[in-house]
Amino acid sequence: MSSTEAPTTTTETEDTAYPFGPVSVNEASRRYAAIAADRPMTKMTMPFGGDVWVIHRNAAARQMLGDPRFVREPFRTGERVVPYFVEFPEFLKTTLQFEDPPQHTKLRKLVQKSISPKRVRAMRESAVEFANHLIDEMVAKGSPANLVHDYAVALPIQMLANLLGVPPEDRPKFQKWSSATLAVANMPEEEVVANMTELVGYMMALIDERRKNPREDLLSDLTNAQHKDDTLTDAEILPIALVLIIGGFDNTANFICFGVLSLLKNPEQLKILLEDVEGVAPTAVEEILRHGRMAFGDTVTGGGGLVPFVATEDVEIDGHVIAAGEAVLVDPASANHDGVAVTDGEKFDVRREGNPHLTLSYGLHHCLGAPLARMEMQVAITELLKRLPGLALAGEPKVDKNNLTEPVVDVPVTW
Amino acid sequence: MPKVFYTQPHGSERVIDAAAGDSVMSTAVTNGVTGIVGQCGGTLSCATCHVYLAEDDLKYFDPPTEDEDDLLDCTASDREDTSRLSCQLILREGVDVHVTVPDEQA
Numbered sequence: 119m120s121s122t123e124a125p126t127t128t129t130e131t132e133d134t135a136y137p138f139g140p141v142s143v144n145e146a147s148r149r150y151a152a153i154a155a156d157r158p159m160t161k162m163t164m165p166f167g168g169d170v171w172v173i174h175r176n177a178a179a180r181q182m183l184g185d186p187r188f189v190r191e192p193f194r195t196g197e198r199v200v201p202y203f204v205e206f207p208e209f210l211k212t213t214l215q216f217e218d219p220p221q222h223t224k225l226r227k228l229v230q231k232s233i234s235p236k237r238v239r240a241m242r243e244s245a246v247e248f249a250n251h252l253i254d255e256m257v258a259k260g261s262p263a264n265l266v267h268d269y270a271v272a273l274p275i276q277m278l279a280n281l282l283g284v285p286p287e288d289r290p291k292f293q294k295w296s297s298a299t300l301a302v303a304n305m306p307e308e309e310v311v312a313n314m315t316e317l318v319g320y321m322m323a324l325i326d327e328r329r330k331n332p333r334e335d336l337l338s339d340l341t342n343a344q345h346k347d348d349t350l351t352d353a354e355i356l357p358i359a360l361v362l363i364i365g366g367f368d369n370t371a372n373f374i375c376f377g378v379l380s381l382l383k384n385p386e387q388l389k390i391l392l393e394d395v396e397g398v399a400p401t402a403v404e405e406i407l408r409h410g411r412m413a414f415g416d417t418v419t420g421g422g423g424l425v426p427f428v429a430t431e432d433v434e435i436d437g438h439v440i441a442a443g444e445a446v447l448v449d450p451a452s453a454n455h456d457g458v459a460v461t462d463g464e465k466f467d468v469r470r471e472g473n474p475h476l477t478l479s480y481g482l483h484h485c486l487g488a489p490l491a492r493m494e495m496q497v498a499i500t501e502l503l504k505r506l507p508g509l510a511l512a513g514e515p516k517v518d519k520n521n522l523t524e525p526v527v528d529v530p531v532t533w
Numbered sequence: 534m535p536k537v538f539y540t541q542p543h544g545s546e547r548v549i550d551a552a553a554g555d556s557v558m559s560t561a562v563t564n565g566v567t568g569i570v571g572q573c574g575g576t577l578s579c580a581t582c583h584v585y586l587a588e589d590d591l592k593y594f595d596p597p598t599e600d601e602d603d604l605l606d607c608t609a610s611d612r613e614d615t616s617r618l619s620c621q622l623i624l625r626e627g628v629d630v631h632v633t634v635p636d637e638q639a
Contacts, residue, residue: 180574183574184574184575184576223578226578227578227600227603230578230579230580230607231603231606231607234580234604234607234608235580235581235607235608235609235637235638235639236580236606236607236608236609237607238609239609239637471565471567472565472566472567474562474565478572480572480573480574481573481574481576482573482574482576482578484572484573484574484578484579485572488572488579488581488639489581489609489639492639
C-alpha cells in the first residue's frame, strides 16, 4: 500500500450516531455493536420528559439495573415526567413497575409465588392442550388465518385468565380494555377513561367475589393474604391485577409472532429446532427474545428502551457519572447486540448458549411474568410449527403504533 | 482465589476461578455458565439461580433465610435438602464450592 492511500480495514466503519434509523435489519445489528464498542451510554432528548441516559452495554446495563440507588419514585409521585417517546398512561404509574422497596418488595413477594417457575411448570400441560385446540380451530376454519387473533393473543389470554381467575369468555373485553388503556395516540380521552372505568369496575367486582368465595387462583391468593404484614388492600391488589391483565398478553403475543417470523425467515434454524424440539426450544426462545424483533419488517429504528429510573445520587457506571436527579434507561436492542456480551449478534442462532439478553430486564424490576412468558413462547411456537410444517406468510404483518406495547395486530398465514 | 465447580445435569463440569465476595450466581452469570439465569440480580425475587450444593459444602454457608426458603419452594426443578439459591452463596478465600445445576430453571 502506498503512503498516500487511506488505510483499509477488514470491517467497514459503522456509523455510531444514536438514535438512528430506519436502517436495514443487518445494519441495525452492526450499528448496535459498534455503538456499544464506542461508548457505554448516550444522552438522548425524548419527546416527553426531557433528557435521559440510554445505556448500550450489557454489563453496564446490568450494573445500573442491579443498583438500588436508581429509583422510580419521582415518576410515581408526578414530580417528574417519564422521559419516553409517548406520554406514559397515568394508571401505569400506580403499578408495581413504578414502586421502589420496601413497598415493591412486599407486593412482588406476594405475586411472584403465584407466577413462579414451579407454578408455571404445572401450567405447561394445559398450555399445550389449549395451543392444539387453537390450531384445530384454525385448521377447521381454513387458511389464510390471522395468526395474532387466532393464536398468538388467544393463548396468553387464556393462561392469564386461568392464573388470575377471570372467565376466559371475557377475552374480547380484555383486548378492548388493553388497547384503550394503553393507547398512546388516536383515541379521545373520554374513550380511554370510559374503558378504564369499565375495567376497574369489572376487577373490583371480581376481587370482592374472590374474597367471599376463594378459589385456586392469583386473585384469591392476593385477597386472602392475611399472614404477618402481608395483608393487601383493594387499592394494592387492583393495580397488580391490572398490570398483569393488560400488560401480560400483548408483549407475549408479540414475541410469539416474532418467533414464528424469525423461524420462517431462517429455515435452517427452524430445521434445527424441529429435529430436537425439547432440547432446542429453551435456547430458541431466549434467542427470539434477544433478536426476534429483527424479523419483523425490513428496517429497524434505534433509540429508547425500557422504563427509565432516576439516580438518587451521583453514580459512576462504566466510567460515566450519572448525576443525582438524572434519568437513565436501558436499550435492550443495544445490550442484546453488544459484541462483548454476544458473539456474532447479527446471527439468529437457536442453539446460542448463555444468552445474556435484557429483553425481560434484570434486577428488582425484571419481568414479573418471565417464567410464564418463556413457557408460553416455547409451547406456542413449537406446537404450531410441529403441527403445521408448511406454515408460510400470506401477506405483510402489521403493527399498531397507537398503543404503548406496539402490538402486532395482523400476521396473515397459510399452511 | 476460591474455585467454583459447576456440574451440569448431564454430568459435564466447569471450574471457574472466582473472587471472594462474589456469589456463586454472579460468578456463573459473568462466565456464561449454562443453566443459571439469575434474572433478579440477587434480590431474592426470581428463583432462577437454583442449585444443588454438594453435601460436603453445606457447612460453609449459613442455612437459608426465611425469604430464600420461601423462594426455594417456587423453583422449576424439584427442591431437595441440598437446594440453595446460588445468589445467596457468597464465596470466601480458601473455600472451593461444588454445585450441580438443575434440569430446569425458568
